Amino acid sequence: MKIINKLKQLPNQKQDGTLPTVSTSGETYSRFNVSEDIVSQQKETVTSGLWSGGVGTLTTFFTSSVQTVSQKRHYVDVFNAATSDETRAVQFAVAFGHVDGNGSSKLGTEESPASKAIYSQYRQLLLNKDASRFVTAGSGSTDYIYAINIERARQKESIDFGNWEIPLQNITTHTQNATGSVTVGSNRITLIDDSSIVPGGTTTESGVVYNIVSGSIDNGVHNTTNPVYYGLFYPTHGVMILDGKMLDQQLGFSTNLTASNAALSEGNNHYLLFNSISGSAAAAGGNVGFEARNEQEITSTHYFVRVKNGSFNFSNNPSYVTGSVGDFKNPSYVGNPKSYITTVGLYNDSNELLAVAKLSKPLLKSFSREALIRVKLDF
Secondary structure (H helix, E strand, O other), rough: OHHHHHHHHHHHOHHHHHHHHOOOOOOOOOOOOOOEEEEEEEEEEEEEEOOOHEEEEEEOOOOOOOOOHHHHHHEEEEEEOOOOOOOOOOOEEEEEOOOOOOOOOOOOOOOOOHHHHHHHHHHOOOOOOOOOOOEEEEEEEOEEEEEEEEEEEHHHHHEEEOOOEEEEEEEEEOOOOOOEEEEEEEEEEEEOOOOOOOOOEEEEEOOOEEEEEEEOOOOOOOOOOOOOOEEEOOOOOOOOEEEHHHHHHOOOOOOOEEEEOOOOOHHHHHHHHHHHHHHHHHHHHOOOOOOOOOEEEEEEEEEEEEOOOOOOOOOHHHHHHHHOOOOEEEEHOOOOOOEEEEEEEEEEOOOOOOEEEEEEEEEEEEEOOEEEEEEEEEE
């Protein structure tokens, strides 16, 4: 972090008379011309595929045996590959929350039911301070929710609103505890956000929020005059809150809502959502998946390194000369020296090397050749 801070200070040095310098092979240092050579605070929004490796569509979904029993009662991590694959990584997590703790057991424990803890956690994270329940356009105030939480390393600054789509398959049967048998049907819906019809979304204390609606990236919101609402999307948090009532009505989830102090209350309902997502991809033979992109704002500083014809035509590399008096190793360099620029180093006035730029191939330099090299630093 110290190096990053010093790099960010380089453009500011030009305002108080101290200038960063550039080092190339041959001569030692050359100062930048402040007004001509440095362009700072160039901002650009960059998007890329959300999943590991910059992939835009996730079609394989795996859970892990590494998670503890207690963790799995609260949430389940979803990986892009099986446990045996060393390259696998967490992509997102799914969880179930109920305002009173229904659907998860507290029998024989002193802990709050897992579903109550999950609902409370997301309420505190996402809702205004005076709100006690999530309110969706689909069913109004809802006591129970399903959450999709994108792994922080995937989302960067934000999920790119308007550029994600998740397929969900209907559930036909499942055991009381969803860690058991879950059967998916043949009906599929796809969900997106409503940013195309509500530009800018709604601003809340936790940031901008959009509605989650039935639709697709290609065709937009289904029935723009009367959308089917499924939940809430918080792009800067990387969280999608799905209305449990809507999933029950539209996809047959039949959420276990047994009171937490009763028998058979351990529902592990979040496994219903996992099976709905993974089952959708499986039912389509891997031809559909969870599509999403992230976005971040990149601030760049450009340094234009101008190498004049009379500069940097010699090299300090020991192989450049020979003998005790330092004769050119290549006799043709006498009267016409040449060098090859391979690296540009950026230094501050304390002679600290802060950044190194490597050229894709050596650049020939001589008295008859000049060069302009642009070094771009992204923050």
